Amino acid sequence: MISPKPLGEGASSAFAQGGVAAAAGPDDSPARHAADTIRAGAGTVDQRVAEQVTAEALEHVLALAERGAPFDRTGAGGFVLSREAAHDRARVVRVKGDGAGRAIMTALIGAVRATPSVQALEGVIATGLEVGGGRVTGLRLAAADGQSGEGVLLAPAVLLATGGAGGLYARTTNPGSIRGQGLGIAALAGAAVADAEFVQFHPTAIDCDADPLPLATEALRGEGAVLVNAGGERFMTAVHPDAELAPRDVVARAVFAEWRAGRRPMLDTRAAIGTAIDTRFPTVAGSCRxxxxxxxxxxxxxxxxxxxxxxxxxxxxxxxxxLPGLWAIGEVSCTGLHGANRLASNGLLEALVYGRSAAHDIAMALGASGAAPELAFTPPPGDVAPPEDAVARLRRIMTEEVGVTRSGEGLRAALRGIAELEARTDSPVFRAMTAAATLIAGAALAREESRGGHYRTDFPDADPKRALRSRMTLAGAERIRAGAMGEVTA
Structure with missing residues (x-):
């Protein structure tokens, strides 16, 4: 295992407050869970994948509990279940209200530390993939602080579990290490990318100057908390029949509209939860205080x-x-489960299901193997760190032009800005970021409709003919970018 920090630090999963979605209640079923997943995904969910993942969900929750994940329990010993947006019933298994991600990570890291056959190399980042003979043969590595050159670690198989791309945005709930680098290095090596345009914006990040922004979990709305504006008016009732429990993309756009209009949106937990917030949702309460x-x-x-x-x-x-020799799981991958709009708390579930599937597949692909050599990396001289000003500018571009609402004009401006920044630096870390950003903006420009987390002001309606997943390589995204550049120079 290669990790920029000690295992678990700065990991997206540790930030997850909601929990794991699973049909664990007596009135629930995997079929209901799959139906909600498909409905939330706005027409582009792979039904077969949704059915497979939801069928395995409870098995993985029980396995985590056996490994020590301290899920909240009822007096009778069952799981305490939360309801979150777009679920038709409570089915999110949680820890202390809002601490599931960190608790699950703690349990799994303990298991890894206790397993002699697993080696963890910490303080190191992957800066690229080694490719030879038409397959991935290893990783290029550097010190996590960027203050070294690149070395090479050869491997018969590489699995990327590097998180998503939310940190490419200036306003994000993602830790600073999660800026699309895993997606970028795979794309630079030639891997195909799916559904890059679909970015989910959480509607209730706490509005402050922090980076990343702390999160007010969706479970608060599941418990009855309501969204109001600066005038004390509840605005979601006029937007969607499910009000605060509408799909995330709907709530996010409504919150964004209030914010942009100067009517500061707020989440009011007072009537629904009151003083119990400190004990029922301690992470949120601590962030607020x-x-x-x-x-x-x-x-x-x-x-x-x-x-x-x-x-x-x-x-x-x-x-x-x-790419032969390369596997990917979790948010860096695209399985078809989430479609255009992820159902709340399906993220950790997907990582669990595909983590096991990928492990079995790699074992079958490699066959029996002997003991691995001791893992070591001595950073060579050099400097791969990206310029801080370039990273800040890239994040502003993504927030301003590739954000909650988008337009063709803004997306073309974003692609031009990304290209200009890319041309000014030779940092492999930054090159991975710009590759990911180019794929997101390029795919967004190509999708001339609005669907799920992708909303175009110039194409505000969904086009039934475009209810299809997208698939693109970096070369294809760069051709779209070149077109955007050409429109200015022509």
Whole structure:
């Protein structure tokens, strides 16, 4: 295992507050869960994948519990279940209300540390893939702080589990290390990418100056918290029949509209949860109090922020990419489960299901093997760190032009800006970021409709003929970018 920090630090999964979606209640079923997944995905979910993943969900929750994940329990020993947006019933298994991601990671890291056959090389990042003979043969590595050159680690198989691309945006709930680098290095090596245009914006990030923004979990709305504006008006009831529990893309656009109009949106937990927020949702309460907000007495200011990338490296049901020797799981991959709009708390579930599938597939592909040599990496001289000003500019471009709402004009401007930044630096880390950004913006420009997390102001309606997943290589995205450049120079 290669990790920029000690295992778990700065990982997206540790930031996950909601939990794992699974049909664990007596009135629920995998078929209902799959139906909600397909409905939320706005027409582009792979039905076969949705049925497979939801069928396995409870098995994975039980396995995590056996490994020590301290899921909340009822007095009778069953799981405490939360309801989140676009679920037709409570089915999210949680830990202390809003601490599932960190608790699950803690349990799994303990298991990894106790397994002699797993070696972890910490303080190191992957800067590229080695490719030879038409297959991936290893990784290029550098020190995580960027203050070294690149070395090479050869391997018969590489699995990327690097998180998504939310950190490419200036307003995000993702940790600073999650900026599309995994997607970028795979794309630079030639891997096919699917659904890159579909970025999910969480509607209730806490509006403050932090980077990343702390999150006010969707489970709060599942418990009855409501969205109001600066005038105290509840605005979601006029937007969607499900109000605060509408699909995330609908709520995010409504929150963004209030924010842009100067009517500061806020999440009011006072009537529904009150003073119990400190014990029922301690992570959210702690974030609020650190900002001088008492959620028991006042609404929480919120904003829409980049949260989850539905797109990623196109993979098979076993996590195989289009490049032999490369597998991908979790948010860096695209399985077809999420479609255009991820159903809440399906992210951790997908990582669990595909993690096991990929492990079995890699074992079958490699066959029996002997003991691995001891893992070591001595950073060579050099510097691969991206310029801070270029990273900041890239993140502003993505937020301003490839954000909650988009337009053809803005997307073309974004592609030109990305190209200009890319031309000014030779950092392989930054090159991976611009590759990911180019794929997202290029795919968004190519999809001339609005669907799920992708909303075009110049094509505001969904086109039934475009209810299809997208698939693109970096070369294809760069051709779209070149077209955007040509429109200016012509």
């Amino acid at each position: 650190a900002l001088g907000i008492d959620p028991a007495l006042e609404p929480i200011p919120v904003t829409a922020a980049a949260h989850y990338h539905m797109g990623g490296i196109a993979v098979s049901e076993a996590g195989r990419s289009s």
